[in-house]
Amino acid sequence: MKLRLLPLAIVFAAFALTLGLGQCRKAEVAIPQRLSFSPIPSDLADSFSGENAYQHVANVVAFGPRPPASEGFEKTLQYLETTLASFGWQTTRQKLRAATPDGPTDFTNLIARHSTAAPHPESTPVLIGGHIDSKKLPFPFVGANDGGSSTGVLLEIARVLSSQPAAAAQIELVFFDGEEAFRPNITPSDGLYGSKYFAHDLSTRRSWPSIGIVLDIIGDPNFPLFYNPEAPPAFAEAVTDIATTLAFKNPVVLAPGPIIDDHVPLQNTGLPCLHLIGDFSQMTYWHQPGDTLDKVDADMLEKVGKLTLRFLSVIQSPESN
Numbered sequence: 070m071k072l073r074l075l076p077l078a079i080v081f082a083a084f085a086l087t088l089g090l091g092q093c094r095k096a097e098v099a100i101p102q103r104l105s106f107s108p109i110p111s112d113l114a115d116s117f118s119g120e121n122a123y124q125h126v127a128n129v130v131a132f133g134p135r136p137p138a139s140e141g142f143e144k145t146l147q148y149l150e151t152t153l154a155s156f157g158w159q160t161t162r163q164k165l166r167a168a169t170p171d172g173p174t175d176f177t178n179l180i181a182r183h184s185t186a187a188p189h190p191e192s193t194p195v196l197i198g199g200h201i202d203s204k205k206l207p208f209p210f211v212g213a214n215d216g217g218s219s220t221g222v223l224l225e226i227a228r229v230l231s232s233q234p235a236a237a238a239q240i241e242l243v244f245f246d247g248e249e250a251f252r253p254n255i256t257p258s259d260g261l262y263g264s265k266y267f268a269h270d271l272s273t274r275r276s277w278p279s280i281g282i283v284l285d286i287i288g289d290p291n292f293p294l295f296y297n298p299e300a301p302p303a304f305a306e307a308v309t310d311i312a313t314t315l316a317f318k319n320p321v322v323l324a325p326g327p328i329i330d331d332h333v334p335l336q337n338t339g340l341p342c343l344h345l346i347g348d349f350s351q352m353t354y355w356h357q358p359g360d361t362l363d364k365v366d367a368d369m370l371e372k373v374g375k376l377t378l379r380f381l382s383v384i385q386s387p388e389s390n
């Protein structure tokens with residue numbers, strides 16, 4: 070018996086030690102919790118105004134081209150800061166410097182939280198983002214649809230949410246810089262500068278969002294609107310259901326393949342994302358001088374704004390980690 074008891078005691082002690090060590094190790098590298106989300110009131114979407122969103126796009130486009138570190142970009146940042154402050158949102162400039170094909174370049178993301186939201190390094194349950202930079206091209210390029218349209222929608226979403234502080238407190242707005250590549254196409258080393266940096270910071274926070282939404286090139290009603298193949302099934306189902314009730318001129322459909330945009334670095338942190346983007350492959354003015362204000366339609370902005378807000382009124386937090 071002794072001979073059998075002794076090994077058992079050793080095994081028990083070793084097991085207890087392992088448990089203790091395991092707990093210590095867990096405390097050292099505790100995985101932040103994804104914050105659960107309470108759906109926002111369904112009637113909030115009704116007060117989204119496409120005319121308001123359009124006016125923001127017009128104001129941003131009037132600043133001229135806004136590639137990273139340009140005068141137009143700085144004017145855009147100041148416009149966003151002033152406008153968001155008027156709606157009760159506090160903004161933070163997140164600055165970064167990155168190597169680009171044109172040399173080291175300064176970028177600035179703008180992060181906005183409602184005054185009632187938790188401060189960094191805590192997260193909010195939902196992130197809504199879009200890029201504000203316009204592509205640096207050898208001709209005047211204002212990116213009214215590409216970079217402008219989503220900016221206008223995000224600002225109007227900020228106004229609408231501010232009427233319900235409890236809803237606004239759950240949401241962080243992120244205006245990304247440097248989505249556009251300096252060369253024709255986004256590659257692993259060119260483009261998504263701001264969102265990559267933001268995603269890295271996000272991964273170091275004490276808590277994590279559970280839902281991400283990224284909008285881009287959403288102002289032209291003459292083309293289908295895509296959602297991302299990586300979206301959780303519940304996101305895809307909600308979006309298609311809501312889109313049906315909003316009667317878009319063109320369908321809101323699953324993208325034919327993965328699209329590289331600012332949602333990708335967010336998804337790579339494990340954040341479930343909804344990405345909405347117009348079918349730019351059909352837009353002959355994409356990355357051309359013709360991406361001007363006439364390509365943006367107030368009613369389309371209104372539909373996308375309402376789609377986003379209604380989505381947040383029906384969706385549940387995905388399974389937490």
Ligand SMILES: [Zn+2]
Pocket residue numbers: 204215249356
């Ligand atoms: Zn672009």
